[in-house]
Amino acid sequence: MNVLTPRIKPTPPESLKVNVLSQIRKRLILKSIKYAAVAALLGLPFVIQLEIDHYTRVKALNLFIESSEKTKGVKTMVMKYMLRTRDEGNFEEIILKNDFVENTLTKSFETQQWRIEQPTKAVLYDGQNTFLWYKRSDKVHKGEGAYNVLGELLFLLEPECLRNNAHKLLKARGTKVNLKESNDHITLTIASKARDRFPKNYYYGDISIYAADNKQIITFDKATKLLHSIEIYIFRKDKYINILNTTDIQYNVPVDSEQITYLPENHTLKELYKPLDNPELIDISARDAVVKILEALHKNDITPIKDAFVYYEEVLRIFCPEYFGLEVLEIGKAYKSKDYFGELVPVKLKLTNGEIKETNLALRNDNKRKVWILAGGI
Amino acid sequence: MKNIFKKMREFERIIETYQNSLFSSAFFRLGSFETAQVIVQEVLLNFYETMSGVSMIDNIYVYLIKSINDSCADYKKQSLKIPIADLYDPANKLPDAEKTSCLSEYNRIEEILRSLPEVQAEVLRLKFVDNLNFDEISQVLAESLSTVKSRYRYANIKLIRKNFQSSRL
Numbered sequence: 329m330n331v332l333t334p335r336i337k338p339t340p341p342e343s344l345k346v347n348v349l350s351q352i353r354k355r356l357i358l359k360s361i362k363y364a365a366v367a368a369l370l371g372l373p374f375v376i377q378l379e380i381d382h383y384t385r386v387k388a389l390n391l392f393i394e395s396s397e398k399t400k401g402v403k404t405m406v407m408k409y410m411l412r413t414r415d416e417g418n419f420e421e422i423i424l425k426n427d428f429v430e431n432t433l434t435k436s437f438e439t440q441q442w443r444i445e446q447p448t449k450a451v452l453y454d455g456q457n458t459f460l461w462y463k464r465s466d467k468v469h470k471g472e473g474a475y476n477v478l479g480e481l482l483f484l485l486e487p488e489c490l491r492n493n494a495h496k497l498l499k500a501r502g503t504k505v506n507l508k509e510s511n512d513h514i515t516l517t518i519a520s521k522a523r524d525r526f527p528k529n530y531y532y533g534d535i536s537i538y539a540a541d542n543k544q545i546i547t548f549d550k551a552t553k554l555l556h557s558i559e560i561y562i563f564r565k566d567k568y569i570n571i572l573n574t575t576d577i578q579y580n581v582p583v584d585s586e587q588i589t590y591l592p593e594n595h596t597l598k599e600l601y602k603p604l605d606n607p608e609l610i611d612i613s614a615r616d617a618v619v620k621i622l623e624a625l626h627k628n629d630i631t632p633i634k635d636a637f638v639y640y641e642e643v644l645r646i647f648c649p650e651y652f653g654l655e656v657l658e659i660g661k662a663y664k665s666k667d668y669f670g671e672l673v674p675v676k677l678k679l680t681n682g683e684i685k686e687t688n689l690a691l692r693n694d695n696k697r698k699v700w701i702l703a704g705g706i
Numbered sequence: 707m708k709n710i711f712k713k714m715r716e717f718e719r720i721i722e723t724y725q726n727s728l729f730s731s732a733f734f735r736l737g738s739f740e741t742a743q744v745i746v747q748e749v750l751l752n753f754y755e756t757m758s759g760v761s762m763i764d765n766i767y768v769y770l771i772k773s774i775n776d777s778c779a780d781y782k783k784q785s786l787k788i789p790i791a792d793l794y795d796p797a798n799k800l801p802d803a804e805k806t807s808c809l810s811e812y813n814r815i816e817e818i819l820r821s822l823p824e825v826q827a828e829v830l831r832l833k834f835v836d837n838l839n840f841d842e843i844s845q846v847l848a849e850s851l852s853t854v855k856s857r858y859r860y861a862n863i864k865l866i867r868k869n870f871q872s873s874r875l
Contacts, residue, residue, distance in 0.1 A: 332815055332834035338808040340729035344743055345721050348750045352714070440852040453852075473856040476849070486850045499756055 384505045385498045388516050391507075391548060396491040398553045404583040407433040407484060409558075409574040415448040416647030416706070420479035422537070422571050424564060433484055436583050442485060443588040444477065451477050454589045461591055464646045468591055469639075471600045480537055481572070487555050490546070494518070497544075512550050519543045543568055554579055598642075604699040606635035614662040614671035614691045617700035621689070622659070622675065628652045640702050648706055650679040657684070662691075669694065670703055717754055724767060725750075727836065728774055734835045735778040737812045739805065745781060749773040765845075771836050772846040775828070821868055826861035829854055 410428035435442040443452040460469040483489040502521035541563035547556040561568035624630045660674035670692030690704035732742035819827040832843045844854045
Protein backbone atom coordinates (compact mmCIF):
# COMPACT_ATOMS: atom_id res chain seq x y z
CA MET A 329 0.00 0.00 0.00
CA ASN A 330 1.25 3.44 -0.80
CA VAL A 331 2.59 5.21 2.27
CA LEU A 332 1.50 8.62 1.08
CA THR A 333 -2.08 7.76 0.15
CA PRO A 334 -4.34 8.80 3.05
CA ARG A 335 -5.88 5.74 4.71
CA ILE A 336 -8.82 7.83 5.88
CA LYS A 337 -10.24 11.01 4.41
CA PRO A 338 -12.40 13.55 6.28
CA THR A 339 -16.05 13.99 5.30
CA PRO A 340 -17.01 17.58 4.56
CA PRO A 341 -19.58 19.01 6.98
CA GLU A 342 -23.10 19.46 5.63
CA SER A 343 -22.83 23.18 6.28
CA LEU A 344 -20.24 23.48 3.49
CA LYS A 345 -22.73 23.17 0.64
CA VAL A 346 -25.40 25.14 2.49
CA ASN A 347 -23.00 28.02 3.19
CA VAL A 348 -21.84 28.21 -0.43
CA LEU A 349 -25.36 28.20 -1.89
CA SER A 350 -26.63 30.78 0.56
CA GLN A 351 -23.70 33.11 -0.24
CA ILE A 352 -24.45 32.78 -3.94
CA ARG A 353 -28.09 33.64 -3.50
CA LYS A 354 -27.10 36.78 -1.58
CA ARG A 355 -24.66 37.77 -4.34
CA LEU A 356 -27.27 37.15 -7.05
CA ILE A 357 -29.74 39.47 -5.42
CA LEU A 358 -27.13 42.22 -5.05
CA LYS A 359 -25.99 41.75 -8.64
CA SER A 360 -29.53 41.96 -10.01
CA ILE A 361 -30.06 45.25 -8.22
CA LYS A 362 -26.76 46.62 -9.55
CA TYR A 363 -27.40 45.52 -13.15
CA ALA A 364 -30.89 46.93 -13.11
CA ALA A 365 -29.55 50.30 -11.98
CA VAL A 366 -26.76 50.32 -14.58
CA ALA A 367 -29.05 49.20 -17.41
CA ALA A 368 -31.52 51.92 -16.53
CA LEU A 369 -28.77 54.51 -16.74
CA LEU A 370 -26.97 53.31 -19.85
CA GLY A 371 -29.60 51.42 -21.75
CA LEU A 372 -29.44 48.32 -23.96
CA PRO A 373 -26.19 48.94 -25.96
CA PHE A 374 -24.15 48.41 -22.80
CA VAL A 375 -25.75 45.02 -22.21
CA ILE A 376 -25.09 44.06 -25.84
CA GLN A 377 -21.40 45.04 -25.50
CA LEU A 378 -21.09 42.85 -22.39
CA GLU A 379 -22.44 39.89 -24.30
CA ILE A 380 -20.08 40.43 -27.26
CA ASP A 381 -17.12 40.72 -24.88
CA HIS A 382 -18.07 37.53 -23.10
CA TYR A 383 -18.45 35.67 -26.40
CA THR A 384 -14.96 36.81 -27.56
CA ARG A 385 -13.36 35.65 -24.32
CA VAL A 386 -14.94 32.22 -24.55
CA LYS A 387 -13.86 31.91 -28.16
CA ALA A 388 -10.33 33.05 -27.30
CA LEU A 389 -10.00 30.57 -24.47
CA ASN A 390 -11.30 27.74 -26.62
CA LEU A 391 -8.64 28.65 -29.16
CA PHE A 392 -5.89 28.38 -26.51
CA ILE A 393 -7.25 25.03 -25.36
CA GLU A 394 -7.37 23.72 -28.92
CA SER A 395 -3.87 25.01 -29.65
CA SER A 396 -2.56 23.40 -26.47
CA GLU A 397 -4.01 20.04 -27.53
CA LYS A 398 -2.50 20.34 -31.02
CA THR A 399 0.89 21.21 -29.55
CA LYS A 400 0.94 17.80 -27.85
CA GLY A 401 1.36 16.28 -31.33
CA VAL A 402 4.44 18.39 -32.16
CA LYS A 403 7.82 16.60 -32.20
CA THR A 404 10.26 19.48 -32.58
CA MET A 405 10.17 23.26 -32.56
CA VAL A 406 12.71 25.87 -33.60
CA MET A 407 11.76 29.40 -32.59
CA LYS A 408 13.64 32.62 -33.19
CA TYR A 409 12.65 35.56 -31.06
CA MET A 410 13.93 39.01 -30.17
CA LEU A 411 13.95 40.15 -26.54
CA ARG A 412 15.02 43.42 -24.97
CA THR A 413 17.55 42.09 -22.49
CA ARG A 414 21.25 42.15 -21.59
CA ASP A 415 24.14 39.74 -22.05
CA GLU A 416 25.01 39.44 -18.36
CA GLY A 417 21.48 38.74 -17.22
CA ASN A 418 19.25 35.71 -17.07
CA PHE A 419 17.35 34.49 -20.11
CA GLU A 420 14.10 35.86 -18.67
CA GLU A 421 15.31 39.40 -18.03
CA ILE A 422 13.54 42.27 -19.72
CA ILE A 423 15.37 45.59 -19.89
CA LEU A 424 13.16 48.20 -21.54
CA LYS A 425 15.93 50.63 -22.49
CA ASN A 426 18.12 47.94 -24.09
CA ASP A 427 18.23 46.84 -27.70
CA PHE A 428 16.80 43.54 -28.86
CA VAL A 429 18.92 40.42 -28.50
CA GLU A 430 18.27 37.50 -30.83
CA ASN A 431 17.40 34.17 -29.19
CA THR A 432 17.11 30.81 -30.89
CA LEU A 433 15.14 28.20 -29.04
CA THR A 434 15.35 24.59 -30.18
CA LYS A 435 13.26 21.89 -28.56
CA SER A 436 12.64 18.21 -29.04
CA PHE A 437 9.31 17.31 -27.44
CA GLU A 438 10.14 13.62 -27.75
CA THR A 439 13.37 13.71 -25.73
CA GLN A 440 12.41 16.87 -23.78
CA GLN A 441 15.86 18.25 -24.66
CA TRP A 442 16.07 21.97 -25.40
CA ARG A 443 18.55 24.75 -26.01
CA ILE A 444 18.30 28.55 -25.95
CA GLU A 445 21.09 30.36 -27.70
CA GLN A 446 22.02 34.04 -27.47
CA PRO A 447 25.11 35.58 -29.11
CA THR A 448 27.05 35.57 -25.81
CA LYS A 449 25.57 32.64 -23.89
CA ALA A 450 23.61 29.42 -24.23
CA VAL A 451 21.57 27.28 -21.88
CA LEU A 452 20.50 23.72 -22.55
CA TYR A 453 18.74 20.78 -20.96
CA ASP A 454 20.01 17.38 -22.07
CA GLY A 455 17.09 15.43 -20.62
CA GLN A 456 18.74 15.10 -17.22
CA ASN A 457 20.62 18.24 -16.31
CA THR A 458 20.72 21.91 -17.22
CA PHE A 459 23.93 23.53 -18.51
CA LEU A 460 24.72 27.23 -18.79
CA TRP A 461 27.64 28.37 -20.92
CA TYR A 462 28.97 31.92 -21.15
CA LYS A 463 30.74 31.77 -24.49
CA ARG A 464 33.71 33.88 -23.43
CA SER A 465 34.53 31.35 -20.71
CA ASP A 466 35.49 27.69 -20.82
CA LYS A 467 33.51 27.05 -17.63
CA VAL A 468 30.06 25.51 -17.94
CA HIS A 469 27.61 25.65 -15.04
CA LYS A 470 25.77 22.41 -14.45
CA GLY A 471 22.52 22.21 -12.49
CA GLU A 472 20.61 19.08 -11.50
CA GLY A 473 17.33 18.45 -13.33
CA ALA A 474 15.44 20.92 -15.52
CA TYR A 475 15.70 24.59 -14.51
CA ASN A 476 13.02 27.07 -15.43
CA VAL A 477 15.39 29.57 -17.01
CA LEU A 478 12.62 31.55 -18.71
CA GLY A 479 10.49 32.49 -15.70
CA GLU A 480 7.34 34.18 -16.93
CA LEU A 481 8.47 33.61 -20.53
CA LEU A 482 8.22 29.84 -20.02
CA PHE A 483 5.42 29.68 -22.59
CA LEU A 484 8.08 30.09 -25.30
CA LEU A 485 9.59 26.78 -24.31
CA GLU A 486 6.32 25.13 -23.29
CA PRO A 487 3.67 26.50 -25.68
CA GLU A 488 0.98 24.63 -23.77
CA CYS A 489 1.65 27.04 -20.86
CA LEU A 490 0.13 29.79 -23.02
CA ARG A 491 -3.23 28.36 -22.02
CA ASN A 492 -2.60 28.93 -18.30
CA ASN A 493 -1.39 32.47 -18.92
CA ALA A 494 -4.33 33.20 -21.18
CA HIS A 495 -6.78 31.81 -18.65
CA LYS A 496 -5.49 34.19 -15.99
CA LEU A 497 -5.50 37.17 -18.36
CA LEU A 498 -8.91 36.51 -19.83
CA LYS A 499 -10.66 36.23 -16.50
CA ALA A 500 -8.86 39.27 -15.05
CA ARG A 501 -10.83 42.45 -14.57
CA GLY A 502 -9.98 45.16 -17.11
CA THR A 503 -8.67 42.80 -19.80
CA LYS A 504 -9.71 43.72 -23.34
CA VAL A 505 -9.78 41.06 -26.01
CA ASN A 506 -9.96 41.45 -29.74
CA LEU A 507 -10.14 38.55 -32.18
CA LYS A 508 -9.48 38.84 -35.92
CA GLU A 509 -9.53 36.10 -38.50
CA SER A 510 -7.85 36.14 -41.90
CA ASN A 511 -7.65 33.34 -44.46
CA ASP A 512 -4.60 31.77 -42.81
CA HIS A 513 -4.45 33.09 -39.28
CA ILE A 514 -6.42 33.92 -36.17
CA THR A 515 -5.00 36.86 -34.23
CA LEU A 516 -5.85 37.65 -30.64
CA THR A 517 -4.95 40.96 -29.08
CA ILE A 518 -5.16 40.83 -25.31
CA ALA A 519 -4.60 44.07 -23.44
CA SER A 520 -4.51 43.63 -19.70
CA LYS A 521 -3.90 45.69 -16.61
CA ALA A 522 -0.93 45.28 -14.29
CA ARG A 523 -1.53 42.26 -12.10
CA ASP A 524 1.47 41.65 -9.87
CA ARG A 525 3.20 44.36 -7.91
CA PHE A 526 6.92 43.73 -8.01
CA PRO A 527 8.97 46.40 -6.30
CA LYS A 528 10.58 48.93 -8.62
CA ASN A 529 14.12 47.99 -9.52
CA TYR A 530 13.33 44.39 -8.61
CA TYR A 531 16.47 42.35 -8.88
CA TYR A 532 15.81 40.67 -12.17
CA GLY A 533 15.37 42.92 -15.14
CA ASP A 534 13.58 46.17 -14.64
CA ILE A 535 10.11 44.94 -15.34
CA SER A 536 7.89 41.92 -15.16
CA ILE A 537 5.33 41.66 -17.97
CA TYR A 538 2.49 41.23 -15.54
CA ALA A 539 3.65 44.06 -13.26
CA ALA A 540 2.82 46.52 -16.04
CA ASP A 541 -0.16 47.20 -18.25
CA ASN A 542 0.65 45.02 -21.22
CA LYS A 543 -0.56 43.97 -24.63
CA GLN A 544 0.02 40.61 -26.27
CA ILE A 545 -0.67 39.94 -29.93
CA ILE A 546 -0.86 36.20 -30.38
CA THR A 547 -1.37 34.69 -33.82
CA PHE A 548 -2.32 31.08 -34.45
CA ASP A 549 -2.19 29.21 -37.72
CA LYS A 550 -5.81 28.76 -38.72
CA ALA A 551 -5.38 25.25 -40.09
CA THR A 552 -3.03 23.69 -37.52
CA LYS A 553 -4.00 25.91 -34.53
CA LEU A 554 -0.30 26.04 -33.62
CA LEU A 555 1.28 29.25 -32.37
CA HIS A 556 2.40 31.29 -35.40
CA SER A 557 3.80 34.37 -33.70
CA ILE A 558 3.67 36.37 -30.51
CA GLU A 559 4.42 40.01 -29.79
CA ILE A 560 4.47 41.46 -26.28
CA TYR A 561 4.29 45.13 -25.42
CA ILE A 562 4.56 46.93 -22.11
CA PHE A 563 2.82 50.22 -21.49
CA ARG A 564 5.25 52.83 -20.21
CA LYS A 565 4.86 56.61 -20.23
CA ASP A 566 1.81 56.81 -22.49
CA LYS A 567 2.97 54.32 -25.14
CA TYR A 568 3.37 50.61 -25.70
CA ILE A 569 6.99 49.42 -25.99
CA ASN A 570 7.64 46.17 -27.83
CA ILE A 571 9.73 43.92 -25.57
CA LEU A 572 9.45 40.56 -27.30
CA ASN A 573 8.51 39.29 -30.71
CA THR A 574 8.99 36.01 -32.45
CA THR A 575 10.49 36.24 -35.94
CA ASP A 576 10.14 32.62 -37.01
CA ILE A 577 8.60 29.46 -35.57
CA GLN A 578 9.03 26.12 -37.30
CA TYR A 579 7.54 22.84 -36.16
CA ASN A 580 8.59 19.25 -36.84
CA VAL A 581 11.84 20.20 -38.57
CA PRO A 582 14.75 17.76 -38.15
CA VAL A 583 16.61 18.56 -34.94
CA ASP A 584 19.86 16.86 -34.10
CA SER A 585 20.34 15.90 -30.45
CA GLU A 586 24.04 16.79 -30.68
CA GLN A 587 23.10 20.22 -31.96
CA ILE A 588 20.99 20.80 -28.84
CA THR A 589 23.51 19.48 -26.35
CA TYR A 590 26.65 20.99 -27.92
CA LEU A 591 29.19 22.37 -25.45
CA PRO A 592 32.75 23.45 -26.28
CA GLU A 593 35.46 20.84 -26.11
CA ASN A 594 37.75 21.00 -23.09
CA HIS A 595 35.23 22.92 -21.01
CA THR A 596 35.37 22.62 -17.23
CA LEU A 597 32.19 21.89 -15.33
CA LYS A 598 31.10 23.93 -12.34
CA GLU A 599 28.50 21.88 -10.52
CA LEU A 600 25.90 24.14 -8.96
CA TYR A 601 24.48 21.41 -6.74
CA LYS A 602 27.74 20.74 -4.90
CA PRO A 603 27.18 21.37 -1.21
CA LEU A 604 28.05 24.86 -0.03
CA ASP A 605 29.76 25.11 3.35
CA ASN A 606 31.62 28.40 3.63
CA PRO A 607 31.51 29.11 7.41
CA GLU A 608 31.91 32.87 6.80
CA LEU A 609 28.44 32.93 5.24
CA ILE A 610 26.56 30.83 7.79
CA ASP A 611 24.62 32.07 10.83
CA ILE A 612 24.76 35.72 9.82
CA SER A 613 22.07 38.10 8.59
CA ALA A 614 21.51 38.79 4.88
CA ARG A 615 22.77 42.31 5.41
CA ASP A 616 25.97 41.05 7.04
CA ALA A 617 26.44 38.69 4.10
CA VAL A 618 26.11 41.66 1.73
CA VAL A 619 28.75 43.52 3.73
CA LYS A 620 31.14 40.57 3.26
CA ILE A 621 30.30 40.22 -0.43
CA LEU A 622 30.90 43.91 -1.15
CA GLU A 623 34.08 43.91 0.92
CA ALA A 624 35.39 40.99 -1.14
CA LEU A 625 34.56 42.84 -4.36
CA HIS A 626 36.16 46.02 -3.04
CA LYS A 627 39.38 44.11 -2.23
CA ASN A 628 39.16 42.27 -5.57
CA ASP A 629 39.53 39.00 -3.70
CA ILE A 630 36.46 36.78 -3.60
CA THR A 631 38.33 33.58 -2.72
CA PRO A 632 37.60 33.62 1.05
CA ILE A 633 33.84 33.69 0.38
CA LYS A 634 33.75 31.93 -2.99
CA ASP A 635 30.49 30.15 -2.19
CA ALA A 636 28.68 33.49 -2.20
CA PHE A 637 29.57 33.87 -5.89
CA VAL A 638 28.61 30.36 -6.99
CA TYR A 639 26.21 31.79 -9.62
CA TYR A 640 27.94 35.07 -10.27
CA GLU A 641 31.68 34.61 -10.56
CA GLU A 642 31.71 34.18 -14.35
CA VAL A 643 29.06 36.84 -14.94
CA LEU A 644 31.08 39.37 -12.97
CA ARG A 645 34.40 38.47 -14.54
CA ILE A 646 33.10 38.42 -18.12
CA PHE A 647 30.45 41.12 -18.20
CA CYS A 648 30.88 43.32 -15.14
CA PRO A 649 34.61 43.72 -14.32
CA GLU A 650 33.81 47.22 -13.01
CA TYR A 651 32.48 45.60 -9.81
CA PHE A 652 35.99 44.51 -8.79
CA GLY A 653 37.39 47.40 -6.76
CA LEU A 654 34.02 49.08 -6.18
CA GLU A 655 33.39 51.56 -3.35
CA VAL A 656 30.40 51.05 -1.05
CA LEU A 657 28.39 54.23 -0.56
CA GLU A 658 25.35 52.88 1.31
CA ILE A 659 23.92 49.56 2.50
CA GLY A 660 20.28 49.62 3.53
CA LYS A 661 18.20 47.27 5.67
CA ALA A 662 17.42 43.80 4.34
CA TYR A 663 13.77 43.21 3.51
CA LYS A 664 11.58 40.43 2.23
CA SER A 665 9.21 40.59 -0.71
CA LYS A 666 6.32 38.20 -1.18
CA ASP A 667 7.54 37.67 -4.74
CA TYR A 668 10.97 36.42 -3.68
CA PHE A 669 11.81 33.70 -1.22
CA GLY A 670 15.23 35.11 -0.28
CA GLU A 671 16.01 38.57 1.04
CA LEU A 672 16.71 41.84 -0.76
CA VAL A 673 19.27 44.39 0.42
CA PRO A 674 19.30 47.89 -1.12
CA VAL A 675 22.79 49.18 -1.84
CA LYS A 676 24.42 52.22 -3.43
CA LEU A 677 27.80 51.54 -5.03
CA LYS A 678 30.46 53.43 -6.95
CA LEU A 679 31.84 51.15 -9.64
CA THR A 680 35.38 51.46 -11.00
CA ASN A 681 34.09 52.98 -14.25
CA GLY A 682 32.65 55.86 -12.21
CA GLU A 683 29.03 54.73 -12.44
CA ILE A 684 26.91 55.15 -9.30
CA LYS A 685 24.76 52.04 -9.07
CA GLU A 686 21.68 51.75 -6.87
CA THR A 687 20.23 48.27 -6.76
CA ASN A 688 18.69 45.61 -4.58
CA LEU A 689 21.04 42.69 -4.10
CA ALA A 690 19.10 39.45 -3.89
CA LEU A 691 20.41 36.85 -1.49
CA ARG A 692 19.21 33.36 -0.75
CA ASN A 693 20.25 30.70 1.74
CA ASP A 694 17.83 27.91 0.87
CA ASN A 695 20.60 25.32 0.79
CA LYS A 696 21.38 22.59 3.28
CA ARG A 697 23.78 24.55 5.48
CA LYS A 698 22.00 27.90 5.03
CA VAL A 699 24.95 29.53 3.28
CA TRP A 700 24.10 32.97 1.91
CA ILE A 701 24.71 33.30 -1.83
CA LEU A 702 24.35 36.19 -4.25
CA ALA A 703 21.39 35.44 -6.49
CA GLY A 704 20.69 38.68 -8.32
CA GLY A 705 20.82 42.44 -8.44
CA ILE A 706 24.09 42.83 -10.31
CA MET B 707 -33.53 33.94 -15.17
CA LYS B 708 -33.94 30.52 -16.73
CA ASN B 709 -30.15 30.50 -17.26
CA ILE B 710 -29.48 31.35 -13.64
CA PHE B 711 -31.55 28.39 -12.44
CA LYS B 712 -29.79 26.12 -14.89
CA LYS B 713 -26.44 27.42 -13.70
CA MET B 714 -27.41 26.90 -10.04
CA ARG B 715 -28.50 23.30 -10.70
CA GLU B 716 -25.26 22.61 -12.53
CA PHE B 717 -23.29 24.21 -9.71
CA GLU B 718 -25.04 22.10 -7.06
CA ARG B 719 -24.12 19.02 -9.03
CA ILE B 720 -20.50 20.16 -9.13
CA ILE B 721 -20.45 20.73 -5.35
CA GLU B 722 -21.85 17.25 -4.73
CA THR B 723 -19.38 15.65 -7.11
CA TYR B 724 -16.24 17.32 -5.86
CA GLN B 725 -16.74 18.49 -2.28
CA ASN B 726 -15.32 15.31 -0.69
CA SER B 727 -12.12 15.44 -2.73
CA LEU B 728 -11.69 19.19 -2.33
CA PHE B 729 -12.23 19.10 1.43
CA SER B 730 -9.78 16.23 1.79
CA SER B 731 -7.29 18.03 -0.46
CA ALA B 732 -7.42 21.23 1.60
CA PHE B 733 -7.31 19.32 4.90
CA PHE B 734 -4.19 17.36 3.94
CA ARG B 735 -2.47 20.61 3.05
CA LEU B 736 -3.40 22.53 6.18
CA GLY B 737 -4.24 20.01 8.92
CA SER B 738 -7.24 22.08 10.02
CA PHE B 739 -10.88 21.15 9.40
CA GLU B 740 -12.13 24.68 9.94
CA THR B 741 -9.68 26.35 7.57
CA ALA B 742 -10.13 23.58 5.00
CA GLN B 743 -13.89 24.18 5.00
CA VAL B 744 -13.52 27.92 4.59
CA ILE B 745 -11.02 27.53 1.76
CA VAL B 746 -13.19 25.01 -0.11
CA GLN B 747 -16.17 27.34 0.25
CA GLU B 748 -14.17 30.28 -1.09
CA VAL B 749 -12.86 28.22 -4.01
CA LEU B 750 -16.36 27.05 -4.90
CA LEU B 751 -17.73 30.59 -4.68
CA ASN B 752 -14.99 31.87 -6.98
CA PHE B 753 -15.62 28.96 -9.31
CA TYR B 754 -19.29 29.91 -9.52
CA GLU B 755 -18.28 33.40 -10.66
CA THR B 756 -16.31 31.94 -13.58
CA MET B 757 -18.96 29.35 -14.37
CA SER B 758 -20.42 31.18 -17.33
CA GLY B 759 -17.35 29.75 -19.04
CA VAL B 760 -17.57 26.31 -17.47
CA SER B 761 -17.59 24.71 -20.88
CA MET B 762 -14.19 26.30 -21.50
CA ILE B 763 -12.67 24.46 -18.55
CA ASP B 764 -11.68 21.11 -19.92
CA ASN B 765 -11.10 19.42 -16.57
CA ILE B 766 -13.12 20.86 -13.70
CA TYR B 767 -11.47 18.65 -11.07
CA VAL B 768 -7.96 19.78 -12.08
CA TYR B 769 -9.12 23.40 -12.15
CA LEU B 770 -10.60 23.13 -8.66
CA ILE B 771 -7.59 21.31 -7.23
CA LYS B 772 -5.36 24.03 -8.68
CA SER B 773 -7.50 26.65 -6.93
CA ILE B 774 -7.32 24.72 -3.64
CA ASN B 775 -3.56 24.30 -3.99
CA ASP B 776 -3.05 28.02 -4.71
CA SER B 777 -5.39 29.16 -1.92
CA CYS B 778 -3.73 26.88 0.65
CA ALA B 779 -0.31 28.15 -0.42
CA ASP B 780 -1.54 31.75 -0.09
CA TYR B 781 -3.06 30.97 3.28
CA LYS B 782 0.21 29.46 4.50
CA LYS B 783 2.06 32.55 3.33
CA GLN B 784 -0.65 34.50 5.21
CA SER B 785 -1.41 36.55 2.13
CA LEU B 786 -4.94 35.14 2.01
CA LYS B 787 -7.22 36.52 4.65
CA ILE B 788 -10.34 34.45 5.00
CA PRO B 789 -13.51 35.59 6.71
CA ILE B 790 -13.93 32.58 8.99
CA ALA B 791 -16.81 34.12 10.94
CA ASP B 792 -18.85 34.58 7.77
CA LEU B 793 -18.37 31.17 6.29
CA TYR B 794 -17.71 28.67 9.02
CA ASP B 795 -20.42 27.35 11.27
CA PRO B 796 -18.78 25.93 14.42
CA ALA B 797 -22.00 24.12 15.34
CA ASN B 798 -21.44 21.81 12.42
CA LYS B 799 -18.38 19.87 13.52
CA LEU B 800 -17.11 16.47 12.53
CA PRO B 801 -17.46 13.60 15.03
CA ASP B 802 -14.47 13.56 17.39
CA ALA B 803 -13.38 10.01 16.50
CA GLU B 804 -13.19 10.81 12.78
CA LYS B 805 -11.40 14.05 13.54
CA THR B 806 -8.73 12.31 15.62
CA SER B 807 -8.07 9.64 12.98
CA CYS B 808 -7.81 12.20 10.20
CA LEU B 809 -5.46 14.40 12.20
CA SER B 810 -3.18 11.50 13.01
CA GLU B 811 -3.19 10.53 9.32
CA TYR B 812 -2.33 14.15 8.38
CA ASN B 813 0.58 14.11 10.87
CA ARG B 814 1.84 10.77 9.58
CA ILE B 815 1.94 11.99 5.96
CA GLU B 816 3.42 15.36 6.86
CA GLU B 817 6.17 13.66 8.85
CA ILE B 818 7.23 11.85 5.68
CA LEU B 819 6.92 14.91 3.44
CA ARG B 820 8.76 17.18 5.88
CA SER B 821 12.07 15.67 4.79
CA LEU B 822 11.54 16.98 1.25
CA PRO B 823 11.76 20.45 -0.31
CA GLU B 824 8.25 21.91 -0.56
CA VAL B 825 8.24 21.84 -4.38
CA GLN B 826 8.78 18.07 -4.30
CA ALA B 827 6.30 17.50 -1.45
CA GLU B 828 3.73 19.43 -3.47
CA VAL B 829 4.08 17.03 -6.40
CA LEU B 830 3.62 14.02 -4.10
CA ARG B 831 0.51 15.54 -2.46
CA LEU B 832 -1.03 16.15 -5.86
CA LYS B 833 -0.25 12.61 -6.92
CA PHE B 834 -1.24 10.67 -3.82
CA VAL B 835 -3.76 12.86 -2.00
CA ASP B 836 -5.47 14.26 -5.07
CA ASN B 837 -4.87 11.29 -7.40
CA LEU B 838 -3.68 13.43 -10.33
CA ASN B 839 -1.52 12.12 -13.13
CA PHE B 840 1.70 13.89 -14.18
CA ASP B 841 0.03 15.76 -17.00
CA GLU B 842 -2.61 17.11 -14.62
CA ILE B 843 0.01 17.98 -11.99
CA SER B 844 1.93 19.99 -14.56
CA GLN B 845 -1.27 21.94 -15.29
CA VAL B 846 -1.90 22.59 -11.61
CA LEU B 847 1.63 23.79 -10.96
CA ALA B 848 2.01 25.51 -14.34
CA GLU B 849 5.31 23.68 -14.70
CA SER B 850 6.57 21.58 -17.56
CA LEU B 851 5.97 17.85 -17.56
CA SER B 852 9.69 17.19 -17.35
CA THR B 853 10.04 19.44 -14.27
CA VAL B 854 7.20 17.61 -12.52
CA LYS B 855 8.63 14.19 -13.35
CA SER B 856 12.06 15.30 -12.25
CA ARG B 857 10.72 16.57 -8.89
CA TYR B 858 8.85 13.31 -8.42
CA ARG B 859 11.95 11.29 -9.23
CA TYR B 860 14.17 13.21 -6.81
CA ALA B 861 11.53 13.04 -4.06
CA ASN B 862 11.30 9.30 -4.61
CA ILE B 863 15.07 8.89 -4.39
CA LYS B 864 15.25 10.98 -1.21
CA LEU B 865 12.46 9.04 0.49
CA ILE B 866 13.97 5.73 -0.47
CA ARG B 867 17.30 6.90 0.93
CA LYS B 868 15.56 7.86 4.13
CA ASN B 869 14.20 4.35 4.51
CA PHE B 870 10.64 5.17 3.85
CA GLN B 871 10.61 2.47 1.23
CA SER B 872 9.15 -0.19 3.52
CA SER B 873 6.22 0.33 1.22
CA ARG B 874 7.50 1.87 -1.98
CA LEU B 875 5.89 4.92 -3.54
